[in-house]
C-alpha cells in the first residue's frame with residue numbers, strides 16, 4: 001500500500017545553516033503520528049515543508065510526496081489542489097487561521113463551499129449555512145447560531161480553536177496537521193480540545209501529524225512518535241515503547257523532564 005505521506009531525505013537550509021537534516025518518515029492513511037522535540041528542533045518547519053508553505057528564506061532539499069504529489073519545488077498553483085483536499089493545518093494560535101473582520105459563520109463557509117465545489121456540488125446558500133451550523137455543533141460549540149454570528153474577538157480562545165478545527169474539518173482532508181494546537185490554552189481547555197481532536201480524527205478516519213513538545217499530550221493522541229533534535233530524527237517507534245523504554249539519551253531527558261513535571265504537579269495537588 002502506498003503511504004499518504006512520504007518524507008524522504010528532507011533537508012531545510014537557510015544560508016549555510018541546516019535547520020532540518022536528512023529527515024525521513026512516512027504516514028499511512030488514517031495513521032496518527034507525533035513529531036516531538038524541544039523548541040527550535042524543526043517541527044514546525046517540517047510541517048510547513050509538508051504543506052509547501054515554507055518561508056522564502058528556507059531552501060528545501062529531498063522529497064515530500066503527499067497524496068501522490070511531489071511538494072518540494074512545486075508551484076503554489078499545483079499545491080493549492082492539495083491544500084484542503086489532502087491536507088489541512090490547525091495552528092497553535094487560532095487567530096492565525098481566522099480573519100478578525102469576518103463573522104465566524106462566513107469563515108467556516110469558505111472551506112466548506114470550496115470542498116462542495118470540488119465534489120461537483122453547488123449547494124444553495126441555505127444548505128451551506130445549515131452545514132456550517134452542523135460543523136460548529138460537531139466541534140461541541142454551544143449555541144452554534146450565536147457563534148456563527150460572532151466575530152473572532154467575541155468568543156473565547158478555546159472556542160476559537162474549536163472554530164479553527166471546524167474549518168480544517170470542513171475541508172475533509174486526508175491528513176490533518178495539528179501544530180501545538182493546545183499550547184495557547186489553559187489546562188482544562190487543552191484536555192477538552194485534545195479529546196475532541198482525537199475523537200474527530202478517528203471518526204472521520206483522517207491521518208494525523210501531531211506536533212508538540214509535550215510528551216504526555218502526544219501520548220494521548222498518537223500511535224507512533226518521531227523525536228527530533230536539532231533538525232535530525234533521533235528516535236522513532238510506537239508511542240508506548242518510546243516513552244517507556246527510550247533508547248536515545250535525548251528522548252530519556254524529555255521523558256524524565258515530563259515525569260518530573262507530572263510528579264511535581266501531583267505533589268502540589
Ligand SMILES: Nc1ncnc2c1ncn2[C@@H]1O[C@H](COP(=O)(O)OP(=O)(O)OP(=O)(O)O)[C@@H](O)[C@H]1O
Pocket residue numbers: 014019037038039040041042043044045046055057058213
Ligand atoms: N523563516 C526562518 N528563517 C530562518 N530560520 C528559521 C525560520 N523559521 C524557523 N527558523 C529556525 O529553524 C529552527 C527550527 O524552527 P521550528 O519553528 O521548526 O522549531 P520548532 O521545533 O517548531 O519549535 P517551537 O516548538 O518553538 O515552535 C529554529 O532554529 C528557528 O530559529
